[in-house]
Amino acid sequence: MDQPKLSTRQKNILDFIQRFLADNGYPPTIREIGEAVDIASTSVVNYNLNKLVEYDLLERAPEVSRGLRLVNNQPTMPVSVSDPAFGLQVPLVGKIAASMPLPVAGEDFGYYYDADDMIEVPQHMIGSADSQDLFALRVTGDSMIDAMVAEGDIVILKRQEIANNGDMVAVWLTERGETTLKHYFHEGGRVRLQPANPTMEPIYVDADKVNVQGRVLAVMRTLH
Amino acid sequence: MDQPKLSTRQKNILDFIQRFLADNGYPPTIREIGEAVDIASTSVVNYNLNKLVEYDLLERAPEVSRGLRLVNNQPTMPVSVSDPAFGLQVPLVGKIAASMPLPVAGEDFGYYYDADDMIEVPQHMIGSADSQDLFALRVTGDSMIDAMVAEGDIVILKRQEIANNGDMVAVWLTERGETTLKHYFHEGGRVRLQPANPTMEPIYVDADKVNVQGRVLAVMRTLH
DNA sequence: CTTGACATCGAACATGGGTTCGGACTATAA
DNA sequence: TTATAGTCCGAACCCATGTTCGATGTCAAG
Numbered sequence: 001m002d003q004p005k006l007s008t009r010q011k012n013i014l015d016f017i018q019r020f021l022a023d024n025g026y027p028p029t030i031r032e033i034g035e036a037v038d039i040a041s042t043s044v045v046n047y048n049l050n051k052l053v054e055y056d057l058l059e060r061a062p063e064v065s066r067g068l069r070l071v072n073n074q075p076t077m078p079v080s081v082s083d084p085a086f087g088l089q090v091p092l093v094g095k096i097a098a099s100m101p102l103p104v105a106g107e108d109f110g111y112y113y114d115a116d117d118m119i120e121v122p123q124h125m126i127g128s129a130d131s132q133d134l135f136a137l138r139v140t141g142d143s144m145i146d147a148m149v150a151e152g153d154i155v156i157l158k159r160q161e162i163a164n165n166g167d168m169v170a171v172w173l174t175e176r177g178e179t180t181l182k183h184y185f186h187e188g189g190r191v192r193l194q195p196a197n198p199t200m201e202p203i204y205v206d207a208d209k210v211n212v213q214g215r216v217l218a219v220m221r222t223l224h
Numbered sequence: 225m226d227q228p229k230l231s232t233r234q235k236n237i238l239d240f241i242q243r244f245l246a247d248n249g250y251p252p253t254i255r256e257i258g259e260a261v262d263i264a265s266t267s268v269v270n271y272n273l274n275k276l277v278e279y280d281l282l283e284r285a286p287e288v289s290r291g292l293r294l295v296n297n298q299p300t301m302p303v304s305v306s307d308p309a310f311g312l313q314v315p316l317v318g319k320i321a322a323s324m325p326l327p328v329a330g331e332d333f334g335y336y337y338d339a340d341d342m343i344e345v346p347q348h349m350i351g352s353a354d355s356q357d358l359f360a361l362r363v364t365g366d367s368m369i370d371a372m373v374a375e376g377d378i379v380i381l382k383r384q385e386i387a388n389n390g391d392m393v394a395v396w397l398t399e400r401g402e403t404t405l406k407h408y409f410h411e412g413g414r415v416r417l418q419p420a421n422p423t424m425e426p427i428y429v430d431a432d433k434v435n436v437q438g439r440v441l442a443v444m445r446t447l448h
Numbered sequence: 449c450t451t452g453a454c455a456t457c458g459a460a461c462a463t464g465g466g467t468t469c470g471g472a473c474t475a476t477a478a
Numbered sequence: 479t480t481a482t483a484g485t486c487c488g489a490a491c492c493c494a495t496g497t498t499c500g501a502t503g504t505c506a507a508g
Binding site for chain 3: 029030031042043046062063064065066067
């Protein structure tokens with residue numbers, strides 16, 4: 001009973017739980033999940049949670065609020081930090097996966113800038129960008145594979161709403177309800193999102209359905 | 225407001241939360257704490273929890289069941305043993321492209337270790353590897369595209385002749401006369417070279433026609 | 449002795465949050 | 479067509495759980 005094809009919803013739920021856990025230290029409630037993944041009824045969330053339990057991807061404590069636990073849960077190994085003297089310290093603010101929006105700058109956002117969540121980035125990788133606007137995301141899932149970004153990669157982004165043609169950006173597609181990394185090309189009233197992998201076809205979206213969240217400055221991948 | 229003397233109760237509470245968290249993956253309720261630490265009234269537990277928050281040992285999410293989080297007390301791991309406390313300086317010894325062998329270690333090799341050819345790599349990307357054995361290559365051409373490595377990327381390698389199954393390695397294929405990056409699997413008398421991109425087929429080569437040049441530890445990509 | 453800060457207790461309150469159930473929709477098979 | 483399984487909705491139910499408050503006991507300061 002392992003790894004059957006998960007529905008998009010189930011993936012979203014799993015991703016959300018993971019992110020919520022990392023952000024808050026405790027699991028979300030059924031209703032919180034429902035709101036995040038855009039499910040109207042708590043029973044549907046419940047239904048899908050039980051599915052995930054069947055698939056051995058989740059454990060539940062019955063009758064217990066927030067009684068969720070991810071299996072294979074390695075406690076989000078904090079990226080080791082070193083001396084802030086050299087290289088820049090960039091906040092690792094979360095993960096990026098298909099169908100989940102990025103955390104947005106503002107309000108309580110700076111709250112999470114813990115030392116544990118800072119990651120060192122060599123100066124030469126980011127040029128002269130203002131370190132204030134930088135943040136890092138860890139990529140989960142292989143949804144970015146067509147952008148030459150693999151699971152586990154860390155992408156360094158500069159927070160900005162507008163992009164120039166050719167930029168690699170993280171965009172929120174309101175219609176599809178997902179975030180991806182793509183090369184950005186504004187063409188008339190619409191936007192062409194070009195995968196980095198030349199063998200794959202671009203996708204076209206109306207300009208007002210696209211929400212640029214940041215521009216990718218660098219990618220760091222660690223093997224093993 | 226730090227580290228005043230904690231009462232025995234408060235210590236017990238803290239200990240219990242920690243244990244409970246490790247056991248269950250989610251924090252305990254006030255009543256669960258009360259029972260464990262032998263406190264009769266929920267209000268007393270509540271009272272002491274707020275004390276712990278004052279002491280910066282705990283965080284609480286108001287109105288949230290199990291809304292507890294231990295503040296991260298444990299220092300983030302001893303890092304950077306080989307103390308250039310910042311990132312390591314790794315020699316950028318050349319480029320890698322299809323049909324070109326890598327420069328081999330030896331003789332006058334150290335000669336080229338010019339300051340200009342050193343590149344900074346964050347410690348966290350290479351773990352505990354001996355910096356002596358490290359070198360970096362810039363990728364040219366898109367021959368590595370099926371290994372999720374693009375033109376212009378910099379790969380950090382550890383010089384070694386033998387590889388373990390699953391390692392990503394730079395290999396020299398004597399027969400084909402080219403070097404590529406692939407995942408390495410020794411299977412009987414031959415070697416399976418598995419592209420990182422799961423949609424692509426592996427290639428098989430006789431073991432004695434394969435020459436491992438180094439193992440890839442990390443990949444760094446700079447956009448723009 | 450009186451006062452007040454501190455810790456505790458017990459009880460009541462309000463709502464947060466898991467559970468259940470009937471019904472509707474879709475898709476595939478018979 | 480009918481049947482069946484999978485998924486989703488909305489509403490109701492009700493216990494779990496955080497919050498609040500008045501009362502009690504303790505102890506050191508005045």
